[in-house]
Amino acid sequence: MRRRTPKAIVAAGFALVLAACQASASPSPGASIAPSGEPLGGTVSILATWTDAEQDIFLSMIQPWADANGVTIEYEGTRDLNAVLTTQVEGGNPPDLAGLPGPGQMAQFARTGDLVDLSDIIDLDAMAQSYNEGWIADGTVDDQFVGIFIKVSVKGLIWYNPTQFAAAGYEVPSDWAGFEALVEQVKDDGTTPWGVGVESGAASGWPATDWIEDFVLRQSGPEAYDAWWQGDLAWTSPEIRSAFEAFGAWAADADYVAGGPNQVLNLNFGNGGDCLFADPPGCYLHHQASFITGFFEDNFPDVAIAGETYDFFAMPGDSFAGMTTGGDLFGMFRDTPQSRSLMQYLTTAEAQQVWVEAGGAISPNADVPLDVYPDDTTRRIADILNSADVVRFDASDKMPDQMNQAFWSAMLDFIQNPGNLDQILADLDAVQAEAYAN
Amino acid sequence: MDVGVAVLAVVVVVGVPAITVLYALATEWVLGVLPERRRPSLRPWLWVLPGFAFLGVFLVYPAISTVILSLQDARSENWVGLENYIDLFGQGAFWQTIGNTVLWMVFFTGLAVIFGLIIAVLSDRVRYETGVKALIFIPMAISFVAAGVIWNFMYDFDPNIGTVNAAVGVVGGEPQSWFTEWPRNTFMLIIVGIWMWVGFAMVILSAGLKGISAELLEAARMDGATELQVFFRIILPLLAPTIAVVGTTILITALKTFDIVYVMTGGNFGTDVIGTLWYQERFVNRDAGAAAAVAVLLVLTIIPIMLLNIRRFQAQEATR
Numbered sequence: 001m002r003r004r005t006p007k008a009i010v011a012a013g014f015a016l017v018l019a020a021c022q023a024s025a026s027p028s029p030g031a032s033i034a035p036s037g038e039p040l041g042g043t044v045s046i047l048a049t050w051t052d053a054e055q056d057i058f059l060s061m062i063q064p065w066a067d068a069n070g071v072t073i074e075y076e077g078t079r080d081l082n083a084v085l086t087t088q089v090e091g092g093n094p095p096d097l098a099g100l101p102g103p104g105q106m107a108q109f110a111r112t113g114d115l116v117d118l119s120d121i122i123d124l125d126a127m128a129q130s131y132n133e134g135w136i137a138d139g140t141v142d143d144q145f146v147g148i149f150i151k152v153s154v155k156g157l158i159w160y161n162p163t164q165f166a167a168a169g170y171e172v173p174s175d176w177a178g179f180e181a182l183v184e185q186v187k188d189d190g191t192t193p194w195g196v197g198v199e200s201g202a203a204s205g206w207p208a209t210d211w212i213e214d215f216v217l218r219q220s221g222p223e224a225y226d227a228w229w230q231g232d233l234a235w236t237s238p239e240i241r242s243a244f245e246a247f248g249a250w251a252a253d254a255d256y257v258a259g260g261p262n263q264v265l266n267l268n269f270g271n272g273g274d275c276l277f278a279d280p281p282g283c284y285l286h287h288q289a290s291f292i293t294g295f296f297e298d299n300f301p302d303v304a305i306a307g308e309t310y311d312f313f314a315m316p317g318d319s320f321a322g323m324t325t326g327g328d329l330f331g332m333f334r335d336t337p338q339s340r341s342l343m344q345y346l347t348t349a350e351a352q353q354v355w356v357e358a359g360g361a362i363s364p365n366a367d368v369p370l371d372v373y374p375d376d377t378t379r380r381i382a383d384i385l386n387s388a389d390v391v392r393f394d395a396s397d398k399m400p401d402q403m404n405q406a407f408w409s410a411m412l413d414f415i416q417n418p419g420n421l422d423q424i425l426a427d428l429d430a431v432q433a434e435a436y437a438n
Numbered sequence: 439m440d441v442g443v444a445v446l447a448v449v450v451v452v453g454v455p456a457i458t459v460l461y462a463l464a465t466e467w468v469l470g471v472l473p474e475r476r477r478p479s480l481r482p483w484l485w486v487l488p489g490f491a492f493l494g495v496f497l498v499y500p501a502i503s504t505v506i507l508s509l510q511d512a513r514s515e516n517w518v519g520l521e522n523y524i525d526l527f528g529q530g531a532f533w534q535t536i537g538n539t540v541l542w543m544v545f546f547t548g549l550a551v552i553f554g555l556i557i558a559v560l561s562d563r564v565r566y567e568t569g570v571k572a573l574i575f576i577p578m579a580i581s582f583v584a585a586g587v588i589w590n591f592m593y594d595f596d597p598n599i600g601t602v603n604a605a606v607g608v609v610g611g612e613p614q615s616w617f618t619e620w621p622r623n624t625f626m627l628i629i630v631g632i633w634m635w636v637g638f639a640m641v642i643l644s645a646g647l648k649g650i651s652a653e654l655l656e657a658a659r660m661d662g663a664t665e666l667q668v669f670f671r672i673i674l675p676l677l678a679p680t681i682a683v684v685g686t687t688i689l690i691t692a693l694k695t696f697d698i699v700y701v702m703t704g705g706n707f708g709t710d711v712i713g714t715l716w717y718q719e720r721f722v723n724r725d726a727g728a729a730a731a732v733a734v735l736l737v738l739t740i741i742p743i744m745l746l747n748i749r750r751f752q753a754q755e756a757t758r
Binding site: 435 | 595617700718
């Protein structure tokens with residue numbers, strides 16, 4: 001009798017192991033595309049950076065597609081997208097679709113063969129009808145089209161408070177000389193012209209890189225700009241050096257920036273423009289991308305009113321109207337019928353309109369009508385983007401990750417010690433040599 | 439998918455104990471077949487085998503694989519010899535990182551133990567001891583990330599938000615930019631670590647203190663020893679083994695520091711430690727080789743401390 005018990009346990013144990021094996025043998029993905037007219041069914045897994053309110057907007061954007069096709073959405077939002085995505089991809093367990101941390105990381109994933117080429121999945125000719133070719137070019141790596149833009153933002157906007165401007169008798173400048181004269185005038189009148197904040201947790205310094213990019217594009221033109229982010233123009237070259245010097249003259253000088261350089265380093269970018277709303281104003285000008293309106297309205301409910309207490313003008317250029325932009329990219333890591341269908345849907349005006357209506361986003365799809373933008377300010381930004389002579393994507397985001405991160409840190413060093421510019425640029429050259437070789 | 443998860447849960451909950459029992463029975467069955475006199479020498483080995491297998495798969499294998507990765511290039515495709523290590527040693531930033539880690543090891547460990555000891559001794563003879571100890575232990579229950587967020591507010595440059603700068607303002611000082619000057623910023627981060635870990639040191643040392651016999655202390659006092667003499671000549675030597683254990687535990691924590699630095703300064707302004715350097719190499723620079731080299735160096739630094747701890751433990755056991 002004693003011998004029987006172990007055998008029973010052995011049998012039970014084997015049964016369990018067998019059950020486990022069967023359960024883990026999941027159906028192979030991408031078996032066949034559902035015949036037209038029939039719902040796709042199945043699931044699609046998505047990893048992206050949006051959480052909370054932004055997650056709700058994104059989900060409401062894809063819900064109509066999910067309902068029409070009967071697909072279950074498995075969404076995961078994380079603020080540490082780069083680390084989570086890298087781990088999942090290298091662990092052989094990527095999501096079907098994912099938001100990409102930036103064009104630099106997109107290029108890395110494309111070169112390692114992790115991203116699916118969308119050329120056969122999305123009708124590029126049709127897409128070119130409604131998208132500026134720049135957006136398609138920015139989603140292309142080595143002739144593979146791997147990233148689509150869900151929404152974009154316009155950078156290099158100068159924010160001001162029209163009420164305070166009128167009270168002080170200032171006027172919106174129309175060219176570079178007028179812009180510099182305005183800054184000098186505000187300083188001579190006894191107020192620091194600029195409000196700047198570059199603190200952003202582990203990504204501190206990025207708001208300052210946007211400044212440098214705007215200076216490079218306006219001072220030295222798009223050719224120098226492209227050579228720079230591609231790693232062909234040295235940081236110690238005169239084009240880049242003069243951009244740093246122009247930025248430092250304002251942001252690292254206590255006469256020009258509210259609170260002096262120490263406050264610049266410690267102030268969160270979301271509060272960088274708060275001084276526009278102080279009484280008397282702590283600053284008259286703030287440089288930030290289009291998304292900042294959300295921060296204005298959150299920080300100063302009832303006080304911040306578009307067109308009345310805050311408005312913007314595009315940072316003027318010398319000979320052309322250049323704009324820098326940012327944007328959220330989406331890529332496909334697993335080629336399934338569901339992910340193909342969702343990618344196609346995400347490029348449509350119908351989908352992108354949802355986020356535009358919710359506010360804080362500009363659609364790269366020109367078919368999204370201007371009248372769906374929630375307010376006049378965003379509508380004007382969208383219009384400026386469409387009419388700019390030269391549009392360039394955020395250079396730091398297009399650099400390899402290592403270069404980008406070094407650029408952020410270098411900006412903190414520079415604001416703290418503008419006198420060390422030679423050393424800072426030489427160090428960036430050293431990183432450039434290493435980062436582009438990998 | 440959900441069915442799969444349910445089956446997996448059943449397998450884990452029922453299967454793992456079942457297999458454990460099965461293994462035990464199988465071991466005894468195998469031993470039963472063998473001649474009687476060989477059983478005692480074989481039995482212990484068969485019993486620890488699953489433990490060794492576990493350690494092998496989850497500890498030894500990854501450790502060896504990390505060493506191998508550290509001798510390969512960024513994508514782990516080609517052998518590069520010691521190049522990753524040579525590169526690291528040649529970087530100024532690496533030595534800055536090592537310097538910071540040393541600051542953490544010395545000041546975080548030292549101050550957490552000293553404050554823990556002072557609080558343990560002072561609270562030992564008061565009526566509200568439990569309350570005091572509970573209060574000081576609470577930060578230990580907070581995650582490093584949460585502590586970083588809390589202290590980010592404490593150190594904020596704006597005195598209307600930052601408690602520390604508000605206090606500086608009360609005594610007439612200008613608001614300070616706590617994170618931008620090295621080495622002050624590293625000390626500011628170490629304070630956060632001490633705030634969290636002093637409770638741990640206190641609890642263990644307090645337990646050790648209770649283990650010292652009251653008769654011994656009383657005899658010393660009868661012989662005319664002052665309170666300071668009692669502390670330095672009797673309590674401290676008797677507590678030495680406990681202090682060593684607490685010290686090494688905190689020292690290893692100091693070496694593994696990551697969260698506080700990542701959350702509070704992101705390693706900027708020269709505050710990087712080994713943990714953040716590893717993250718930087720692995721996820722930002724995507725250099726698996728360099729990251730593995732950093733990890734190997736971290737392990738190599740920890741090993742002597744671990745050995746010291748084991749040696750002490752053995753010596754302690756021997757005297758019992």
